[in-house]
Amino acid sequence: MIEIQNLSFGYKKRNLLYKNLNLKLEVGSIYGLLGKNGAGKSTLLKNFIGLLFPTSGNIAVNGFIPKKRWPAFLETIYFIPEEVYVPALTIDGYKNLFAPFYPKFNDEQFYSYLDQLDVKDKGKLNSLSFGQQKKFIIAFALACNTRVLLLDEPTNGLDIPSKIKFRKLIASVFTDDKLIFISTHQIRDLDNLIDRVIIVDNGELLLNASVGDIAERLCFKTVSELERPDEILYSEESLKGFSVVTKNINAEDSKVNLEHLFNAITEKPVIAKAIFKN
Numbered sequence: 001m002i003e004i005q006n007l008s009f010g011y012k013k014r015n016l017l018y019k020n021l022n023l024k025l026e027v028g029s030i031y032g033l034l035g036k037n038g039a040g041k042s043t044l045l046k047n048f049i050g051l052l053f054p055t056s057g058n059i060a061v062n063g064f065i066p067k068k069r070w071p072a073f074l075e076t077i078y079f080i081p082e083e084v085y086v087p088a089l090t091i092d093g094y095k096n097l098f099a100p101f102y103p104k105f106n107d108e109q110f111y112s113y114l115d116q117l118d119v120k121d122k123g124k125l126n127s128l129s130f131g132q133q134k135k136f137i138i139a140f141a142l143a144c145n146t147r148v149l150l151l152d153e154p155t156n157g158l159d160i161p162s163k164i165k166f167r168k169l170i171a172s173v174f175t176d177d178k179l180i181f182i183s184t185h186q187i188r189d190l191d192n193l194i195d196r197v198i199i200v201d202n203g204e205l206l207l208n209a210s211v212g213d214i215a216e217r218l219c220f221k222t223v224s225e226l227e228r229p230d231e232i233l234y235s236e237e238s239l240k241g242f243s244v245v246t247k248n249i250n251a252e253d254s255k256v257n258l259e260h261l262f263n264a265i266t267e268k269p270v271i272a273k274a275i276f277k278n
């Protein structure tokens with residue numbers, strides 16, 4: 001579990017990126033953190049893992065204060081940064097060196113995930129391509145079986161088949177006692193994977209809601225004409241008319257379109273906040 005109370009963070013004290021952010025993330029969910037370039041997604045993840053420290057406020061992850069970086073904390077969490085680093089070691093060499101830090105590391109799963117992601121043993125890891133290195137780290141991270149898994153732009157550098165395999169793998173390893181937190185601006189890669197959406201913009205939390213809740217409060221549909229513009233949070237011309245996001249006044253069933261949701265929330269943050277209040 002991750003609990004953030006009144007978090008303020010800035011790379012410079014006088015220029016805060018986050019101001020008084022409050023957020024509670026529970027195990028049993030796959031969260032998608034969405035935000036534009038520079039919105040502060042990576043910064044937030046680095047605060048969770050203790051690579052950056054809050055300017056003020058508190059963060060507790062699995063009951064620990066991340067900035068203390070106690071071994072008992074670090075064995076409960078795995079962070080895959082956007083740019084992964086692999087040393088000049090073989091797959092087995094890497095596993096033998098780093099797996100002992102994670103008590104729940106599972107060898108059999110590790111090799112199976114490597115196989116599923118099509119990562120072949122070709123000598124030293126640093127001679128693999130960027131995408132292969134990333135898939136190697138994903139396989140290792142999943143085999144660690146940590147309670148919290150933080151992934152920063154995990155699909156960057158992955159080809160299309162690998163993105164599909166990644167999604168399948170995440171869905172298959174997920175259990176109710178885990179919290180998976182995926183930050184990305186490649187929204188389509190999270191389709192059908194996440195069950196909670198968090199949107200940040202300008203250091204502000206604009207949305208923290210389950211996909212079910214979003215489908216209850218908003219309606220995603222195609223209309224031939226834009227009849228009541230004031231009820232529309234977002235519209236986009238499409239082949240059959242307009243794809244729109246509206247308030248779900250008539251309790252219609254619709255599938256959440258993450259890309260349109262993101263545009264609706266970031267373009268109309270005040271209206272969106274009012275819709276998702278309580």
Ligand SMILES: Nc1ncnc2c1ncn2[C@@H]1O[C@H](COP(=O)(O)OP(=O)(O)OP(=O)(O)O)[C@@H](O)[C@H]1O
Binds near residue numbers: 038042185
């Ligand atoms: N080490 C740093 N020193 C100073 N400013 C930084 C540093 N790292 C990031 N920033 C700034 O903080 C802001 C948030 O950056 P961050 O990398 O968290 O955004 P992001 O949402 O992950 O972006 P992207 O989607 O492009 O990866 C940006 O304005 C960035 O320039």
